[in-house]
Amino acid sequence: MSERPTLAEVFSRAEYRLSGHGPRNADVLKAVLEQVDGNMESDMYGKGKVIEDFQEEMAAYLGKEAAVFFPSGTMAQQIALRIHCDEKKLAQVAYHPLCHLEIHEEDGLKELHGIRPILLADRHRLITLEDVTGLGEEIACLLLELPQREIGGQLPEFRELEAIAAYCREKGIKLHLDGARLFEILPYYGKTAAEVCALFDSVYVSFYKSIGGIAGAILAGDAGFAEQSKVWKRRHGGDLISLYPYILTSAHYFKERIGRMDRYYREALALSEQFQACRGVTTRPAVPVSNLFHVHFDAPKDKVETLLIALCEETGIGVTGSLRDFDGETSYFELSVGDGYALVPEERRNDMFRSLDGKLSGIL
């Protein structure tokens, strides 16, 4: 039994993968470096052409006065909230219970910044205008994550977003965008990044989700906010002497993939339909609003895991490398469409879904 491969192993060895851009290996960096002049000077502690050019490019793209490159979103977002809290002299913010800061950062916001978060909405739905207007306590800042990753990448309608933003502006509440997957929702909203960001005082975007870079983030806002964020970046230990490996790859893959977000989104729509045609499978959202969605199985994790390993070994197509328990009786995984999807021959994909449907019928 101990020699049986895991789902992660069969997925990583699969001939095709429905999600992602392919392996996270050194080729991701090598391919970019090969096109870079060896004499290109490093950035130096946040200064120099390589970092300043990209910051200017992203500020313009996001429609903000200034943008600052960070090694991580964890660092960028804690700092954004700290600046907003300091300005209001109020160490209290609000965000979703499944916010990255709440579940993935070892409580950095509380331990390093002494900021108290109020959790809005619940673990199964989005924050609504009513959640915000109904807040009994004062907050310096509201953080919205678009799309809300941990519930399948759901999105409020743009009109509701505008109403929340208007309410916050009226009440003097700063609005921060966790835009880890901002690029991915622009096709659904039919808006430019700048049009979405105009609703927010500060914005974080990531370059290693659908952009497919190595690591790195941009934090954007007005000029004073950006300057303050550089001081906090130094304090956090993120003002590295050289960030260029991340900057070069972010800039390269941004240029390469930003135009593909619409395709990924349409492919996700088609893919979620194929999953939902299988017995005992639903997707969340039922109709995706980005390239990301969750696939839920009406069967427990251990049974589905065995099934998915067999499916991958039989068809050569990996659907996921990581299945999670949902409620003890059902299970799910997250799927993000990237470059890998289009590589799968249609016939092979259809065969795989037929096989999946058959196998599920056997365990349901």
Place this chain on the structure above:
Amino acid sequence: MSERPTLAEVFSRAEYRLSGHGPRNADVLKAVLEQVDGNMESDMYGKGKVIEDFQEEMAAYLGKEAAVFFPSGTMAQQIALRIHCDEKKLAQVAYHPLCHLEIHEEDGLKELHGIRPILLADRHRLITLEDVTGLGEEIACLLLELPQREIGGQLPEFRELEAIAAYCREKGIKLHLDGARLFEILPYYGKTAAEVCALFDSVYVSFYKSIGGIAGAILAGDAGFAEQSKVWKRRHGGDLISLYPYILTSAHYFKERIGRMDRYYREALALSEQFQACRGVTTRPAVPVSNLFHVHFDAPKDKVETLLIALCEETGIGVTGSLRDFDGETSYFELSVGDGYALVPEERRNDMFRSLDGKLSGIL
């Protein structure tokens, strides 16, 4: 006048440079990547072969139970002090007034961790055993920087270091080593890294000083300390999904240059003699104890800067790219011997020193 090149510009364009390993450009990364298998998997949030192998290698080299790779020393050292303070339930430490944490980190230790530093000794000399035993207040941790960079890379005698360590152990004070330039002092002490580190509870070393990497640091200590440091790394936003560009270059250049530290040290000894043979020039220390020393001119910054620009343009040898005012009437620069020194033909170097001596005679 505005078209006159700066000292930094003529230094960066010089045919030869007395200090450093050469330009900080993309070739530093490209040269390493060319030797890396493109299929090499990325580290993933602190896990994976590429990061674990290097951490184990460095733990063994430093003689500590465990080592953790960090993007920066700023992050690693704040975290080390925080862990020691939490353990002692006392948010007070001691270090030198020119400690990196005091002058280069925008007060991150105070602003993020609420830790109060007591400044020992003064801006012109090393911390002594008497400074430590004479401390009127309780501290959780004492930080020693070896060598003390900002005063020319001075070092206490090893016997004094042992006495300080013994006193701290007796008093329950944790001892942390800022070893940004630890590798560089081993030839003078005639000790292994592990022998020096044995005096300390925790140790930070850097890979972009004489090792010549791109960025990155190791923090080492006992296993419990290392595990706690990983939690704080996540909180700081330093637990990046991929740190391999820094790890690969750190590991590569460590292997390439660790054996050259003795040579750099001996070259620094010779070089400081040549400087001191020039009129109005002294070095600090008078006899270097590592590859680093400060060169002081008995003339103000503006005059010496003009002189050094002319010297560089005339001889093709850059002595420094950055001259600093010392006390209004005299000036100095920091020199770190690296690979560049050995490239300078001896005759050219001797000619340069003759010219420097002559030029100084003209302004003194």
